[in-house]
């Protein structure tokens with residue numbers, strides 16, 4: 281009993297930690313941030329408002345949100361020396377290792393704010409991460425296409441600023457499509473936290489050794505990049521593209537998945553916790569249909585995705601294994617429509633997950649009860665044996 285959630289004793293023993301931040305009921309398809317249902321927040325609370333909720337525990341008042349927004353805006357620029365950092369990577373580098381390296385490098389520029397037990401230092405590190413990660417993400421992209429970097433424009437909203445730094449050029453003004461900005465803000469809200477997923481548990485575990493917030497988040501970025509985790513949104517587009525190139529026959533691809541051909545999986549389907557439709561996926565699917573219906577040229581990949589979902593949800597192979605679309609199944613189609621290259625998709629996931637990582641790290645550092653302790657193991661190796669000198673082996 282935790283006041284309003286009842287867990288069976290078996291579950292309690294498997295839980296890695298306790299937390300006050302996010303609640304998931306995988307069977308019922310429920311997701312709440314600090315008690316607020318995700319479908320209440322998505323489309324109503326902005327990403328910065330949601331970030332404030334996750335990090336500080338309450339929805340901000342108008343003044344609190346204005347103060348938080350101003351603090352973030354004051355820190356969106358990177359040190360001029362930092363900008364040379366991006367020139368050190370090959371142009372075709374994947375932006376996720378660039379992002380993780382850059383976030384880690386922040387700890388070398390801000391050595392005055394690394395103490396996990398100094399609340400002022402934790403606060404400024406929180407603001408610097410929220411402010412600078414969009415700048416870093418856009419710079420990783422710009423450098424990869426050989427375009428000049430744009431300074432942040434603090435007269436713009438958080439998402440507008442990021443879209444302009446990513447798609448704008450110094451030679452012309454850049455007007456963000458307000459519909460795209462609104463959808464991207466909502467997608468960031470949907471990705472903002474998700475209990476003890478692989479990358480968040482990584483942030484907690486790294487932080488449990490008292491590593492600073494930048495180092496812990498950098499580790500989380502790497503964990504997120506795996507194709508079974510945040511890298512799935514990129515893998516979904518590659519899967520849809522391969523199906524299209526192969527004639528667009530969704531049914532024959534599903535047959536390959538069911539035959540478990542070379543580990544072929546229906547990327548964007550299945551979840552360790554949700555054994556029901558991921559509540560985020562339903563919202564993303566609607567957003568994808570809205571965004572793509574406005575495109576001059578319809579995207580055939582959306583039809584393939586919807587056909588895959590229709591076939592899978594009626595097929596016992598998936599139904600019996602409780603495999604439903606997860607948050608990654610439709611997001612890539614929206615990012616593609618916005619003009620992002622596929623390899624930026626997981627960077628967008630990281631941008632969304634950032635406040636969740638920060639909130640969970642702060643909770644863990646301040647409350648040992650919520651720490652993921654040192655994991656133990658069952659030893660199944662050799663019994664004790666005597667050393668054999670090499671000449672006798």
Ligand code: SDX
Pocket residue numbers: 473474476477478507508509510512537544545546547548549550551552553601603606607608
């Ligand atoms: C995210 O944890 C989080 O909260 C993560 C996340 C977040 O917000 O942080 O929600 C974000 O990572 C979403 C997941 C994105 N990954 C993918 O879409 C990759 C494809 N999905 C799978 O790899 C898989 O579903 C997992 C890893 C996501 C979940 O694995 P489970 O629940 O542990 O399931 P499993 O691997 O034990 O599989 C059970 C059965 C197996 O078949 P059998 O051995 O019973 O015959 O289902 C099969 C699996 O082979 N299966 C799939 C499948 N997922 C599971 N078969 C085909 N396609 C799939 N996608």
